[in-house]
Amino acid sequence: MKSDITFGQYVEGNSVIHRLDPRVKIVISLVYIVAIFLAKSVTAFILLTVSSAVFVVMTGISPRLILRSMKPLLFIIIFTAVINLFFMTGENPVFEWRFIHIYREGIINACLIVLRIVLLITATSVFLTYTTTPLALTDALEQLLSPLKKLHVPVHEFSMMMTIALRFIPTLIDETQKIINAQTARGADFTSGGLIKRGKALVPILIPLFISAFRRADELATAMECRCYTGGEGRTRMNTLKSKPKDWVFFFCILLLTAGIVLLNIFFPLYTVLK
Amino acid sequence: MNAIEMRHVSFAYGSAKNGPTAKKALDDISLAVESGGITGLIGHTGSGKSTLVQMINGLLKPDEGEVLLDGVNIWAEPKKIRQFRFKAGLVMQYPEYQLFAETVAEDIAFGPKNMGLEKDELDRRVREAARFAGLADDLLQKSPFDLSGGQKRRAALAGVIAMRPKILILDEPAAGLDPAGRRDILGGIKRFSRESGTTVLIVSHSMEDMAMYCDDIIVMAHAKILMHKPTAEVFSDWEQLASVGLDVPLITRVAAALIENGVDIGRDVYTVDYAVGKVRELLGENPES
Incomplete structure (x- = not known):
């Protein structure tokens, strides 16, 4: 049961991108997302597509896996494409029939929007979900947000909560399966009947699940207190994050890329349509 | 007639089904358990005991082979699998964690209610099951969460007994209880089996308990059945038991x-x-x- 669940989407690997400082990866993805939204012209999109392809190759993750991560968003992608196709007006009509008008600008725009979404998913997959463990992400987030501590935001506590929540997801899934089995063995039926009946059928699963979650939380709190955990103040870490030269190199490359896109938008605005 | 019969049953869990790491949880298992006795099921961790037990009441479906209860193939009509869950009552490991109702009586009544039983019969079943499980009457109206650990275990056991299964399967029924608690619960199960003629299958790691309560014992090792013999014969073969990591x-x-x-x-x-x-x-x- 347990091994069936791929929790998060981290793909084991040892590529340059895998080994980047997770803080840098978070910042890079933000910058790259800004770059994707800044791109307005076909030339800029060509540059983005090529660079994304290079990143995918660098991670060593099969492109098929990245395409698969787009499946859940397929509906949104198609929906936005269709909306743009039919409702974008322009000067070059391609197809007209009664109330349907399709313009060349609409077609290009729809394609670019789809490309934009695909690039967004690829970028976050490549930099974050596929190459960074959830734990590394929360650690990095804690450090990136640490200036907020000055404003009395409990950054450490939030990140500790997130870490614990992540840690317990597989445990709770396991537990849920056990409880479902136990109640099924007593003849519980979750698959027939109307909405209300099905909702009621969940009670014998949810109550034991909540109780055991509270029990676990209580036990964990006691265990942490026994080891003198008091929170973020003066706490050191076993693995401290250190950025190396290659992290900075990567960071500046992305900045250059963004600058390039702005320049392309201005100087080679081939088919600038996206508004 | 055999209460439980398995013919060439094989099973592998989802992720281990295919590919180079394919590993079977049950590998060509055939067994027959006669009706009325108490059978023990022992084996090292990961030998396939829990999988086997979940085969019997249809929580898991064999990849190959057949499971028969009283001579009827339980998967002949997959839609009617529920009736076999009532026939073969399964008490899972640490069953106290599945209690959910407002009162102990309501929790015990969950199984029989799912069978479609009504008021009076329901009441009778609850009282009878509570008596077999050794629960005092005044506990029935309490919240299950106010009971002690041992009482919770008994309430969960009663919840399965109340379905009047013809076969009662227990996965580590005495785990985590003190010696008196173990004796109470296992003694109660034995009395229940003798009085009602229920076939009982107990999974346990405690060889002492097995020796005390079981008529015969099935030994599992590496997804296969190593032996299935009367208790005395199984324990007299201590060399072979030791070879698969088991004690006497x-x-x-x-x-x-x-x-x-x-x-x-x-x-x-x-x-x-x-x-x-x-x-x-x-x-x-x-x-x-």
């Missing part, structure tokens, strides 16, 4: 040591009472030793 009752180890030192106490010693009798017998014949 303490008193059998004493007997083994005696045999090694030339005292012929016999290999069929697995309860203390029997051993005491044997030793007396030996001393009587041979007072100097």
Whole structure:
């Protein structure tokens, strides 16, 4: 049961991108997302597509896996494409029939929007979900947000909560399966009947699940207190994050890329349509 | 007729089904358990005991082979699988964590209610099951979360007994209980089996418990059945048990040591009472030793 669940989407690997400082990866993805939204012209999109392809190759993750991560968003992608196709007006009509008008600008725009979404998913997959463990992400987030501590935001506590929540997801899934089995063995039926009946059928699963979650939380709190955990103040870490030269190199490359896109938008605005 | 019968049952969990790491949880299992007795199921961790147990009441479906209860293939009509869950009641490990209702009585009634039973019959079933499980009447109206650990365990057990299963399967029913609690719960199960003629299958790691309560024992190792014999014969083969990482009752180890030192106490010693009798017998014949 347990091994069936791929929790998060981290793909084991040892590529340059895998080994980047997770803080840098978070910042890079933000910058790259800004770059994707800044791109307005076909030339800029060509540059983005090529660079994304290079990143995918660098991670060593099969492109098929990245395409698969787009499946859940397929509906949104198609929906936005269709909306743009039919409702974008322009000067070059391609197809007209009664109330349907399709313009060349609409077609290009729809394609670019789809490309934009695909690039967004690829970028976050490549930099974050596929190459960074959830734990590394929360650690990095804690450090990136640490200036907020000055404003009395409990950054450490939030990140500790997130870490614990992540840690317990597989445990709770396991537990849920056990409880479902136990109640099924007593003849519980979750698959027939109307909405209300099905909702009621969940009670014998949810109550034991909540109780055991509270029990676990209580036990964990006691265990942490026994080891003198008091929170973020003066706490050191076993693995401290250190950025190396290659992290900075990567960071500046992305900045250059963004600058390039702005320049392309201005100087080679081939088919600038996206508004 | 055999209460439980399996014919060439194989099973692998989802992720282990195909590919180079394919590993079967059950590998061509065939067995027959006669009706009415108490059968023990032992095996090292990961030998397939829990999988086997979930096959019997249809929580898992075999990849190959057939499971028969009272001679009927339970997967002949997959839509009617629920009736076999009532027939083969399964008490999972640490069943107290599945209690959910407002009162103990309501929780015990969950199974019978799912069978479609109504008010009076429901009430009778609850009381009967509580009596077999050793729950006092005044506990029935309490919240299950106010009970002690041992009482919770019994309430969960009663929840399955109340379905009046013809076969009762228990996965580690005494795990985590103190010696008195173990005796109470296992003694109650034995009494229930003898009085109602229910076939019982117990999974346990405690060889002492197995020796005390089981008529025969199934030994599993590496997804296969190693042996299925009367209790005395299983424990007399301590070499083979040790080879798959299993122990024998303490008193059998004493007997083994005696045999090694030339005292012929016999290999069929697995309860203390029997051993005491044997030793007396030996001393009587041979007072100097």
